[in-house]
Amino acid sequence: MSADPGVIGTNDDASSCKRFAVDKGYWSDPYISLFMQKLPSRKAPEISRGYYARVTSIQIIIEKFLQMTQNNCQIVSFGAGFDTLYWRLFDKGLTPKKFVEVDFEQVTTRKCHFIKSKKQLLDALTCEETDIMISKNELHSAKYHLVCANIANTAQLESKLTASGIDRSLPTLFLSECVLVYVDVEGSNKLLKWISDNFPTALFLNYEQINMTDAFGQVMIENLKARDCVLSGAAACANVNTQMDRFLNNGWSGADCLDMSTVYKCLPQSDLQRIERIEMLDERELLDQLLYHYCLAWAYKDTADLGLHTISIS
Amino acid sequence: MATAMGNENAAMEETTESMPSDPEAVSEEDKKRADEIKEEANVFFKNEDYTNAIDKYSKAIQLNPFVAAYFGNRSFAYLRTECFGYALNDASKALNLDKNYLKAYYRRASANMALGKFKLALKDFEAVTKVRPSDKDARTKYNECNKICKRIAFEKAIASDDGKCLADTIDIESLVIEANYDGPHLQDGTVTLDFANALIEAYKEQKKLPKKYVCQILVQAKKLFCEQDSLVYIDVPPKAKFTICGDIHGQYYDLLNIFQMNGKPSEENPYLFNGDFVDRGSFSVECIMTLLTYKLLYPKHFFMARGNHESLTMNQMYGFEGEVKSKYSSQLCELFTEVFNWLPLAHCINKKILVMHGGLFSNDNVTLDDISKTYRNKQPPDSGIMCELLWSDPQPQAGRAPSKRGVGVQFGPDVTARFLELNKLDYVVRSHEVKNEGYELMHGGKCITVFSAPNYCDTMGNKGAYINITGDDLTPKFTSYESVPHPNVKPMAYANPFFGLF
Numbered sequence: 001m002s003a004d005p006g007v008i009g010t011n012d013d014a015s016s017c018k019r020f021a022v023d024k025g026y027w028s029d030p031y032i033s034l035f036m037q038k039l040p041s042r043k044a045p046e047i048s049r050g051y052y053a054r055v056t057s058i059q060i061i062i063e064k065f066l067q068m069t070q071n072n073c074q075i076v077s078f079g080a081g082f083d084t085l086y087w088r089l090f091d092k093g094l095t096p097k098k099f100v101e102v103d104f105e106q107v108t109t110r111k112c113h114f115i116k117s118k119k120q121l122l123d124a125l126t127c128e129e130t131d132i133m134i135s136k137n138e139l140h141s142a143k144y145h146l147v148c149a150n151i152a153n154t155a156q157l158e159s160k161l162t163a164s165g166i167d168r169s170l171p172t173l174f175l176s177e178c179v180l181v182y183v184d185v186e187g188s189n190k191l192l193k194w195i196s197d198n199f200p201t202a203l204f205l206n207y208e209q210i211n212m213t214d215a216f217g218q219v220m221i222e223n224l225k226a227r228d229c230v231l232s233g234a235a236a237c238a239n240v241n242t243q244m245d246r247f248l249n250n251g252w253s254g255a256d257c258l259d260m261s262t263v264y265k266c267l268p269q270s271d272l273q274r275i276e277r278i279e280m281l282d283e284r285e286l287l288d289q290l291l292y293h294y295c296l297a298w299a300y301k302d303t304a305d306l307g308l309h310t311i312s313i314s
Numbered sequence: 315m316a317t318a319m320g321n322e323n324a325a326m327e328e329t330t331e332s333m334p335s336d337p338e339a340v341s342e343e344d345k346k347r348a349d350e351i352k353e354e355a356n357v358f359f360k361n362e363d364y365t366n367a368i369d370k371y372s373k374a375i376q377l378n379p380f381v382a383a384y385f386g387n388r389s390f391a392y393l394r395t396e397c398f399g400y401a402l403n404d405a406s407k408a409l410n411l412d413k414n415y416l417k418a419y420y421r422r423a424s425a426n427m428a429l430g431k432f433k434l435a436l437k438d439f440e441a442v443t444k445v446r447p448s449d450k451d452a453r454t455k456y457n458e459c460n461k462i463c464k465r466i467a468f469e470k471a472i473a474s475d476d477g478k479c480l481a482d483t484i485d486i487e488s489l490v491i492e493a494n495y496d497g498p499h500l501q502d503g504t505v506t507l508d509f510a511n512a513l514i515e516a517y518k519e520q521k522k523l524p525k526k527y528v529c530q531i532l533v534q535a536k537k538l539f540c541e542q543d544s545l546v547y548i549d550v551p552p553k554a555k556f557t558i559c560g561d562i563h564g565q566y567y568d569l570l571n572i573f574q575m576n577g578k579p580s581e582e583n584p585y586l587f588n589g590d591f592v593d594r595g596s597f598s599v600e601c602i603m604t605l606l607t608y609k610l611l612y613p614k615h616f617f618m619a620r621g622n623h624e625s626l627t628m629n630q631m632y633g634f635e636g637e638v639k640s641k642y643s644s645q646l647c648e649l650f651t652e653v654f655n656w657l658p659l660a661h662c663i664n665k666k667i668l669v670m671h672g673g674l675f676s677n678d679n680v681t682l683d684d685i686s687k688t689y690r691n692k693q694p695p696d697s698g699i700m701c702e703l704l705w706s707d708p709q710p711q712a713g714r715a716p717s718k719r720g721v722g723v724q725f726g727p728d729v730t731a732r733f734l735e736l737n738k739l740d741y742v743v744r745s746h747e748v749k750n751e752g753y754e755l756m757h758g759g760k761c762i763t764v765f766s767a768p769n770y771c772d773t774m775g776n777k778g779a780y781i782n783i784t785g786d787d788l789t790p791k792f793t794s795y796e797s798v799p800h801p802n803v804k805p806m807a808y809a810n811p812f813f814g815l816f
Contacts (some may be wrong), residue, residue: 042636044594044771215750215775223772226802269362271392276396277428281621282593282632284718285748289774 003104003150006228011081011107013211014178014193018055026275030091034118045279046287050294051263052205052275057296057313058177059088064311065173066094073171074098074159078151079179082114086144090124090204095158096173097144098162098293102157104142105148109137112146115141140164149254151179152187154194165196171204171306180210184232189247191249191279196251200303203311209237210295211260217293240295247299254309255299260291266314337380348377353386359391364582367391382412390815393428399716401425415440419456423459429696429720432462453710455490480648483506483535489526498742505610513607514573517566517600520801525642528603532649535606539656544700545686546617547665548586553784557585558669559780560745560764561621562605564595564633567800568768569604573781575795579608581615586661588745588764589621589671591705593632594771596803599641601654601798602650605685620657621671621745622704625694644756655691659703666740666788673706673744673761675699676714676723682737707747725760727757740788743781752794762790 015036020043022029025240066073066089073096077083080101089095095223103111115121117132125132128144139146143162149157167173180188195202211217212234221231231237236246244255264272281287334340355370371388378384389404405422407414419438428434439456444454458758491499498512511619513523550556557576564567575581591605592598608616622628628648629635660670662682674680680699688699695701705722712726730742741760748770754763768778777794 042631042633044632216773219769219773219775269364273394273396279631281628282628282718283748283770286771286774 003106004182004228006224006230008104008106008125009227010229011079014051015082017043017051019048021051022271024048024278026052026278029084029088031121032082032086034121035082035084035114044286045281046283046290048279049275049281049287050260050290053178053267053291054294056206056271057177057260058175058205058266059085059173060127060296060313061296061311062089062173062175063092065203065308066096066136066170067124068306068311069096069171070307071096074166075173075175077101078174078176079103079182080175081144081178082111087124094230095172097143098145098164098166099143100147100161100166102147102151102160103150104150105137108146108148112139113136114124115139115146119279121123131238151191152183153213154190157191158194158198162283168199169201171308172199173255173303174202174204176205177207179208180206181231181233181237182229185246185290187261188233188236189246191254192247193250196301201303201306201308202301203308204252204299206243206299207294208297208298210243210257211232211293213239216289218237220293230234236295237260240297243295243297244299247297250285251301253301255297257295258298260294260296261288263296263313264291315743318774333379335375340378344377348384351377352381352387355387355391361385364395368395377794380411382408382415382418384408385411386415386418386421386584389418389425393421393424396720397628397716397718398425398428398430399722402429403716412720413447416445417777420455423455427459428575431696432459432466435459437464438523438720459555479652479653480645481536484533484645484649484683486526486528486533489524489529491524491526493526497523500527500530502700503529505607506610510607510611514570514578516603517597517604518570520597520600520803522641523603525646528642528646529649530605531603532647532653532715532722533647534610536653536656538609539658542658543726544659544688544690545682546661548584548617550584550661550664550783550785552784554785555583556663556783556785557780558743558764558783559585559766560778561590561623561748561767562587562588562592562601562745563623563767564592564598564601564637565767565770565797566595566597566604567598567798568766568778569601571798572766572778572797575793576780576782579612579616581612583618584612584615585670586663588669588743589619589657589680590623591618591621592634593623593628595633595767596766596800598634598637604652617661618657619661619669619671620654620659620690620693620704621796622692624654624657625704626651627693630760631687652812655693657690659688659690660685662739663783664788665738667783668737669743670738671702671786672702672704672722672746673708674729674742675706678729678732678736680733680736688701695805705746708744708756708763710756727760729759730757741790743790747791748774749779750776751792752777753781753792760799764792768795770774 016039019032019036022032026048061285075096080103086099112134125141125144128140132141147160147164149160151157221234224231234243240257243257249257302308351370351374355367358367358370368391369390369677371384375383385404385408389401394400397439402425405418408418409584419442425533436459439459442452443456494783497516498509500509579585587605591602605618609618635647638650660668662668684699690700694704702722707717709722709724709726709799712728715724717724743762743764745765746761749763749765752765764779764781766778766780770776777796779792779794782791
């Protein structure tokens, strides 16, 4: 996968959708506004609800992992873009030993620039013993690292992770949100195998498309192609089985996958009720289709027998 | 796709025949059993299993319908599952049984707030503060709700100006056509066939109609609609063709495709567009102006019904207002609102087919005459005939249910059958819901949905459809079609087309 401008652009889209939803009150994120300015355009309510489900469910799984390992773990986020996860976790006192974000140079350069220039972002990185090292396109601090690499290039990825001080013996959570789908299946399999070979205790959390073989899925593929976003990995997004098999066939012990309609129903009801009242949705079918075509999949290797197989959305 | 939430099973109203009619008629045994079931329900509730909680509360109510707490608790469960209409009903029932049941006031107020009925919610908050004058939480809720009511009242006050409407006060003569404008011209302020044809081409190339012409068309269209009843009777002579289209939602190029497939509107080729002309799609202005142009050109052969999206709240949220502001000005938004307010609510073809955007009613006694006389020059209210015409949905099961949308009603095949019989009609055509093939027959073919926006929101991959009938053969013939390409304009800048969650 080359650094497609189309794929790189998805970060801007995701960030602006998240910013809109946060401004409307769907969830709390004091940091997104530091990376993404307010745009004049509205987003449709089904988009905000979809992002709410994504952000909330991912946070639930990650927090369970952090609690289970008592923060004595690492998080590696592929294609992190302007994700504010590290800072939101920091606010909650839930920082892992290492938090590494990986993305293309064009994205990490901009993220470095924002972090460098905003005190609120820097404050969460500062630590007495270690200096923050910021180059044009990478950042290294005591816990948080921002590196540029092409995840399809495992050698390059490996060297960046090592340079960030990743300890393969520690339980590590790997996160990818709408990332693997832009890599061809061979490439993503290679990555998943490399991780399972090298990390004896790991959880991989993957959010992306699913059920792509119907009309809605085909329209999405065409739309994205028209924007130079080729879903090279779409074959793995056919259904829950393909999403799980990619892990099970590459050295992971167990896997689970739920489409977002199911995930949506598992989210804490009282908060769901709150967000559904923020904006009135005129056509429920739009949200239903949207949720049905995205999924949350997770896979684990649990050599340390931590009980990773018990981590689930509800 | 089945809808994710909601309580399909609990949709039925309690049948009163099998329930005891007064408190004396409830046996001690039944009272005890009902209480036990209520406890089971409470456990489900605590575990956030609202569907089962509701089911159990309902069973308790069947045994003993005189306990306010059963209704109060079920109301709470309905709130949690977003069925605000049900929640409202139950809270009211609870209060009928026990007017001192404070929690029920809160439940009812919550439901009302969710439905945007802030004044009603305020009344309930006020009731609680009166009973509990020192309760801080009650006072806080009252104050917050009061703020919302005041804001709404303020906005209403600054919006209208001693009841005079823009259509009357706007000084069209002072508007000027730019010298370099090379698009279509009205003939002495009147729409002609040449204008209509030229307009279609100009809009294809995304040209803009001057504000003056837009105003003239809007003012004239408003006048036309004003003169009609809320129900318009259409007579289609034998052998003559007639076409019914559903939601268009700003998909101008798909609208043109309909004209391509089915012919442009004319006296020999009459059309009825059944609401939701604007919002969500990128070219809402082009759609509405084209449709209104044809309305003026063929007043007795071109018909337009109001949809729920021909309203302020929808236009603000789903793009039309943004598009008008961007292409013209806020003032023009007002003028569109005035025209939308006068759109007829339903049409009756050859006294046999009734066509409305949403659906049927919460009671069985509604006649065509009732519809005809409904006052419509306003924003759609949240209950009543006008609301239901624009918002209701058919359901597969018999009976009625409060709409999961929170406004309007869901009606079953028996409701449709009774309505058709009462009004001596053959079938009902409505729109309002996206369908895979662009149309769907329900209620044994007596309730037909037609939706004309293919690949809705550039995302859904659905087909659009339209219906053809002739004056002597009212059997509907359906044509389904795929979407056609359109210029890459981002609406909902106005409303972004959804490509996915990146």
